[in-house]
Amino acid sequence: MTTFTFNDADVGTTTGGTTPKYNLRKNSSPNTRVVRFADGFEQRILFGLATHQNPKSYNLTFDVSAADATKIEDFFDARALDNKNFSFTPPGEASSSKFVCEGYSKQIPYVNRATIQASFREVFEA
Numbered sequence: 001m002t003t004f005t006f007n008d009a010d011v012g013t014t015t016g017g018t019t020p021k022y023n024l025r026k027n028s029s030p031n032t033r034v035v036r037f038a039d040g041f042e043q044r045i046l047f048g049l050a051t052h053q054n055p056k057s058y059n060l061t062f063d064v065s066a067a068d069a070t071k072i073e074d075f076f077d078a079r080a081l082d083n084k085n086f087s088f089t090p091p092g093e094a095s096s097s098k099f100v101c102e103g104y105s106k107q108i109p110y111v112n113r114a115t116i117q118a119s120f121r122e123v124f125e126a
Helices: 066-082
Strands: 025-028 032-036 042-046 056-065 086-088 097-107 113-122
Touching: 056 066, 056 097, 066 097, 066 113
Parallel strands: none
Antiparallel strands: 025 056, 032 042, 056 113, 086 097, 097 113
16 A cells, blocks of 8 residues: 655655645644533543544645645645545654645745645544
């Protein structure tokens, strides 16, 4: 099985092309089920495997050259077509996790420059 990594070497961008700029957004979504009773009592239950209880999602921005933006777009398009996840080490994290790109947009503010905004969602699969 082929594994994909979102980094400069695998995507083919110049050094730093796959490093998002700061002011990124990290969201946590604890996977809980809540049961509420008529008397106001509430019980919360974690749902699923213990290590998969709090998946993360990231809203990332990449300020890159037009050529790097095309390579990043090609990487995202290829993952959408083959339905595969990819490894990514979020800024400030010690290790990589598996993610899928939920969606992305490209803006061209200047000649030969582009800004890509992407949403990554953590997945727990092989």
